[in-house]
Amino acid sequence: MSTCCPKAPAASVSDVLALMREVCPALEPEQVSLADACGRVLREPVCAPEDQPRFDRSSVDGYAVRLDDRASRFRIVDEIRAGEWKPRALQLGEAMRIATGGALPGDRLQVVMKEDVRAEGRQLTVLRREDEHNIRFRGEDAPAGRVLIEAGTVLQAGGLALLASLGCARPLVTRQPRVLHLATGNEIVSPDRRPARGQIRDSNSTLVRAFFGQWGIAPEQARVGEDKAAIEAALAEGHSRMGGCDLVLISGGASVGEHDFTRALLHESSFVIHVSKTNARPGRPLIVAQRGDTLALGLPGNPLAHFVCLNLYVRAALEAFSAQSARTGFVTGVLSAQLPAGGNTRETFWPARWSMHEGLATLMPLRWISSGDLTPLAAANALIRVAAGAEQLQPGSRVEFIRTERTS
Ligand code: AMP
Numbered sequence: 001m002s003t004c005c006p007k008a009p010a011a012s013v014s015d016v017l018a019l020m021r022e023v024c025p026a027l028e029p030e031q032v033s034l035a036d037a038c039g040r041v042l043r044e045p046v047c048a049p050e051d052q053p054r055f056d057r058s059s060v061d062g063y064a065v066r067l068d069d070r071a072s073r074f075r076i077v078d079e080i081r082a083g084e085w086k087p088r089a090l091q092l093g094e095a096m097r098i099a100t101g102g103a104l105p106g107d108r109l110q111v112v113m114k115e116d117v118r119a120e121g122r123q124l125t126v127l128r129r130e131d132e133h134n135i136r137f138r139g140e141d142a143p144a145g146r147v148l149i150e151a152g153t154v155l156q157a158g159g160l161a162l163l164a165s166l167g168c169a170r171p172l173v174t175r176q177p178r179v180l181h182l183a184t185g186n187e188i189v190s191p192d193r194r195p196a197r198g199q200i201r202d203s204n205s206t207l208v209r210a211f212f213g214q215w216g217i218a219p220e221q222a223r224v225g226e227d228k229a230a231i232e233a234a235l236a237e238g239h240s241r242m243g244g245c246d247l248v249l250i251s252g253g254a255s256v257g258e259h260d261f262t263r264a265l266l267h268e269s270s271f272v273i274h275v276s277k278t279n280a281r282p283g284r285p286l287i288v289a290q291r292g293d294t295l296a297l298g299l300p301g302n303p304l305a306h307f308v309c310l311n312l313y314v315r316a317a318l319e320a321f322s323a324q325s326a327r328t329g330f331v332t333g334v335l336s337a338q339l340p341a342g343g344n345t346r347e348t349f350w351p352a353r354w355s356m357h358e359g360l361a362t363l364m365p366l367r368w369i370s371s372g373d374l375t376p377l378a379a380a381n382a383l384i385r386v387a388a389g390a391e392q393l394q395p396g397s398r399v400e401f402i403r404t405e406r407t408s
């Protein structure tokens with residue numbers, strides 16, 4: 001697909017997604033603290049260094065007695081609290097009080113639950129004796145050497161807790177990409193300013209920041225006027241300040257207007273242009289360019305187009321950079337209302353709200369008129385993939401969609 005000709009055919013979304021996986025190399029691994037590892041991709045399998053759990057532990061508060069001791073009256077000879085290690089060969093008629101998590105004093109024991117006894121001083125009367133041992137036996141969760149988390153796993157709270165328990169305090173994960181985002185346009189002002197006539201507030205910078213925030217990435221951001229030299233300078237300055245970027249996003253100016261400079265600027269800055277436009281709606285103007293290890297995307301400024309491009313192409317780039325196990329991200333659901341596709345000649349990514357209903361992913365298409373609309377973004381948590389040429393889709397139709405929150 002590699003071309004720098006502006007008249008090159010429009011790329012399909014599938015083409016661009018495949019291209020992202022092809023041109024975005026997995027970034028190098030680094031060791032980070034558990035506090036910094038949430039959302040990162042693990043780069044090596046992690047095995048149990050020892051049996052899990054490491055020793056027999058009581059799973060209840062109660063009294064340890066010998067399994068072969070069927071008496072109902074015992075003498076309490078000691079107490080084991082969680083964290084203590086008190087090995088002891090219990091004799092017939094002896095019991096040890098033990099707390100949940102406490103290490104059993106020996107083998108062939110049973111813990112009688114506190115609820116099933118009466119204790120008076122050192123005297124213990126067992127009122128009920130279950131078959132249940134009430135012990136988490138050494139190695140019952142996993143034996144030493146078993147792989148417990150595979151390479152390619154996105155670390156979330158549960159996996160991090162497991163790593164902590166294994167003593168893997170600095171897991172090997174993919175480093176975060178360095179991302180530079182330039183919002184271009186003479187009309188955009190900061191959200192805290194009142195725009196003059198003809199101006200608008202910059203919403204894309206906030207969208208981009210929050211989108212990357214889901215990956216724990218804080219992009220370097222700048223607002224630049226519609227001026228080729230200024231954009232070029234901001235690109236060069238950001239690049240050197242960050243010690244090189246993995247991903248550059250330029251919002252606005254991706255089309256073919258008099259003042260749309262992104263394509264020419266990237267070309268003149270020695271980027272190879274792979275894609276100049278797509279046949280997707282919204283988001284027809286899209287530039288994908290590469291220079292060495294840097295991938296640059298020129299995104300159309302319209303907010304809904306931005307939302308679509310971030311959730312399709314930038315998400316694919318981040319997954320490839322992170323060395324996450326490959327996945328398409330598309331899932332199937334059912335429409336809960338009509339979707340007026342209108343026989344558009346382009347494949348459309350329709351903003352929608354998905355929820356689970358009677359065991360099915362159910363999608364409510366949201367109203368939008370143009371890719372400049374922002375109001376559907378408040379409720380959108382999905383994009384429905386509507387085939388080119390599709391007319392009105394009826395409630396109950398099966399559709400493919402992608403969730404717009406980070407899902408793994
Ligand atoms: P462009 O891609 O530069 O032709 O811009 C397309 C549309 O998106 C225009 O209506 C712009 O005003 C709008 N736009 C561009 N940048 C932003 C931004 N940062 N925030 C909100 N809208 C924008």
Ligand code: MG
Pocket residue numbers: 184185186226252253301
């Ligand atoms: Mg513009």
